[in-house]
Amino acid sequence: MATDCKDYNFKEIEAYWQKQWDAQKTFHAEDFSEKPKYFLMDMFPYPSGAGLHAGHAENYTASDILGRYKVARGFNVLHPMGWDAFGLPAEQYAIKTGTHPAVTTLKNIDHFREQTKRMGIAIDWDREINTTDPDYYRWTQWLFLQLFKHGLAFADHRPVNWCPALGTVLANEEVIDGKSEVGGHLVERRNLKQWVLRITRYADKLLKGLDKVDWPESTKTQQTNWIGRSVGAEVSFKLKGLEESLTIYTTRPDTLFGATYMVVAPEHPLVGKLTSSEQKEAVEAYIAKAAAKSDLDRTDLAKEKTGVFTGSYAINPVNGAEIPVWVADYVLISYGTGAIMAVPAHDDRDHEFATTFNIPIIRVIEKKDAKGNDIPLPFTDIGTMVNSGPFNGLSSDEAKRQIIEKLEAEKVGHAAVNYKLRDWLFSRQRYWGEPFPIVWVSEEAYAKVLQLNGAVAKGSPEGGVCMSNDEGVMEYALPISEGSLPLRLPEIEDYNPSGTGESALANATEWVQIWFNLKTGDAISRTSEKPEGDEWVAARRETNTMPQWAGSCWYYLRYCDPRNTQALIDPKVEAYWGAPDFYIGGAEHAVLHLLYARFWHQFLFDIGVVTTEEPFPKLFHQGIILGEMEYVLFKDSDGKAISADTVGSNFEGERVNLQESDVIKKGDFFFWKEDESIRVDARAYKMSKSRGNVINPDDVIERYGADSMRTYIMFMGPLEDSKPWSSSGIEGPARFIRRFWRLMTDDSGTLSSKISDTAPESGDVKKALHETIKKVSEDMETLSYNTAIAQMMILLKALQNADSFSSATARAFVQLLAPFAPHIAEELWSRLDGKGSVAYAPWPEYDASILVSDEVKLGILINGKPRGEILVSKKATQDEVIELAQKIERVQANIEGKTIRKVVYVPGKILNIVAN
RNA sequence: GCCCAGGUGGCGGAAUUGGCAGACGCGCUGGAUUUAGGAUCCAGUACCUUCGGGUGUAAGGGUUCGACCCCCUUCCUGGGUACCA
Secondary structure (H helix, E strand, C coil): CCCCCCCCCCCHHHHHHHHHHHHHHHCCCCCCCCCCCCEECCCCCCCCCCCCCHHHHHHHHHHHHHHHHHHHHCCEEECCCCCCCCHHHHHHHHHHHCCCCCHHHHHHHHHHHHHHCCCCCCCCHHHEEEEECCCHHHHHHHHHHHHHCCCCEEEEEEEEEEEEECCCCEEEEHHCCCCCCCCCCCCCCEEEEEEEECHHHEEEEEEEHHHHHHHHHHHHHHHHHHHHCCCEEEEEEECCCCCEEEEEECCCCCHHHHHHHECCCCCCCCCHHHCCCHHHHHHHHHHHHHHHHHHHHHHHHHHCCCCCEEEEEEEEECCCCCCEEEEEEEECCCCCCCCCECCCCHHHHHHHHHHHCCCCCCEEECECCCCCCCCCCCCCCCEECCHHHCCCCCCCCCCCCHHHHHHHHCCCEEEEEECCCCCEECCCCCCCCCCCCCCEEHHHHHHHHHHCCCCHHHHHCCECCCCCCCCEEEEEEEEEEEHHHHCCCCCCCCCCCCCCCHHHHHHHHHHHHEECCCCCCCCCECCCCCCCCCCCEEEEEECCCCCCCCHHHHHHHHHHHCCCCCCCCCHHHHHHHCCCCEEECCCHHCCHHHHHHHHHHHHHHHCCCCCCCCCEEEEEEECCEEEEEEEEECCCCCCCCEEHHHHCCCCCEEEEECCCCCCHECCCEECCCCEEEEEEEEEEECCCCCCCCCCCHHHHHHHCCHHHHHHHHHHHCCCCCCCCCCCCCCCHHHHHHHHHHHHHHHHCCEECCCEECCCCHHHHHHHHHHHHHHHHHHHHHHHHHHHHHHHHHHHHHHHHHCCECCCCHHHHHHHHHHHCHHHHHHHHHHHHCCCCCCHHCCCCCCHHHHHCCCCEEEEEEEEEEEEEEEEEEEECCCCHHHHHHHHHHHHHHHHHHCCCCEEEEECCCEEEEEEE
């Protein structure tokens, strides 16, 4: 049944079909269907109060089109949606208003779901998930318990941004120039008890797995760089007058002869011993200063190298040279061994440092430029060895090998691999996150756990996880029983952090203070009587919560089996759906989300929960939709227009937004029409509230309808490109949709009289249709939606110009358009007596025989310049073609009096005659 | 700085195993229709031109019968990253 709209009333039509899809569960994905499965997934959104933005609309429309196409192709499509709903904004709102974050979150989710439906996105809503739902996060907690059990989670003191004035820990983005974003209070670094995941154990697997996935190259590169595997050597330098030696890591053992000094990080454990009495004061002052700097400051002030001589000397193992040991903060304690050999000739940073402090610079690698001159220092590439004793003349690569061999033989060094990747700080001092299913007990209690050897012992890693508390007493972390999951967030009155650096959970005494069973892992509040039995002890719950990444690391699995109460996912279901066949989302998650999720997935593979090695075999990033193009005229304080190229970044005058018609382009730049010597700044900016250039999908749907919005967003350009929104540009696709309606219907809302199965259909119409089927089908596979739409516009024109066309042609066209504009397609499909939902109608096939034509247009070129064209058979011989070509006047004129030197004939494409 | 992606009409873009650059759309110009229109329809629209033609894909060079496409150099824009030895 269709609506009874006479004209194109998109509001009525879209609302009607959305209701139908909901009621009929049109997009239900069936487990174990015999159809081939297609698991299509979007990066799920954080349901913010602001609602969906243009980027979401682009993302979901793109995947929706692919999903609808796959349904028409006979696939059992799983296209789910969910909510990454833990996060700071809801907590901050709770602190301000006292509203429980869950309340705010559910309200926002309702809004997001409504908006998604209003865009006509085909989702199986029965599989909706929400990371803040205890039935969901119990499995996040379960997963953490597995990581814990396998020794991949440990506790450590790690620095956070602590703001004493606010009594809270701040996220990096809440700290600006060392001050809190709110209130501008001083922020300091403070070590807190934190959870850390050993992602570094998976560094190699994460690197190797990238070879197996079909991802954008740039994303793979980013992950590769982030993991930052480097191969080099660890070398021990004897220290003059000290027992200890100093071990360094270098990727360039070939430059060992060029080491003229050494540097240790200010935090290096040997600094004290290295420091001579004369240098003590200077070194200690330097270390104190370095400690006061945050990581950010240390890099901010990186422009000038600083450091202090320790007074000690090291001995270069390859040539016995004595070289000074410095302490400098350009060496980081967290990478390698926290100490380096400095080779100023062949490292930019060492060169800068050596120049600043007048340290000798010795060239040990030689390379000549094109003119035969030495390439100036610092030269960081590889070349030929010089000043390196027995290794002179070797290539860098060969020297690396031989020097490592020599070091190994002399037991002063060995080949070594290092990673930039750090272990993952996995805790936050917040309320609105998953509670850790962990309790802390005393050392004696831990001993008893081993003795009892119950579920608690079996769920713990070998050696346990322990950590000294503020009083210096050792405490042990133990897992709560899997049966007691989910460990729910307690209801609290005040969402403010405890003020001690712990989350608000620390104040929920009844929740935190528990009796814990050392055998079973069960717990009850200490407000109750201590149960019988000496396996029950007093314990304290972990008060950190998990970061937002936790829920998003494995959500794709839960879509397959969202209501399972026995397991994270049923192995049979996992075997059917496997990993998502297609994953679409923004490139901003190229590193962290995608790396963390891969880590968990590889772990789940190792413990047998999943059967695939990688979670996202195919990944696609949609580009960013920018705000509208802006033409900005600058005016100085006197209101006088000034040219954009004279304006610095500290411009303080007035910015005037001009219309496109107010500017003129000359060369590469735009100028003001009123005074063409004034250059105008022309560009599109990222959408942002502060800039006021945000396009709200709701407004667009209100004015044009979802079908037109979807078609426009896909028509804007290649999906992966970033492109500016244009409020006039949408008129094109919107007109196309309206014309499509008028092509199929007449004024009274009945089918157009042009649609006839008795009148003959012209060859041109047939050809246009089949060309379109071919083009659209091909473009679907590559997500080239912009050109698919362009081709449908051509078909529309052809049908408008035709006297009549068949209902079969009309239905095929409706089907082609259906993934893009599903509502109007359903409506017209229904009116064209199509069976069922157009979504399930088998995708039209093109008839290749209609498209092949023997006659082709052949371009005739003289000396590479187009001079005419002829219609010939594809199989025409070169001689036939030349004869025909020579009959063309312009061709004659261009070869007259010249000798033909060469002829290049590409059948079906061009004929190029070279003559002079 | 380094890494990645990209520069094509006034605008969004199309065309690549190297073969007639500018499909499709916006905007603009002119026309039709309408009481009116931010509706609809038709035509034109890269630039220059002495109307023969010439020039054009960020700039310069190279390879080729032929280059938006391949190679080298430079410039610009966007994204990522921040002393990782």
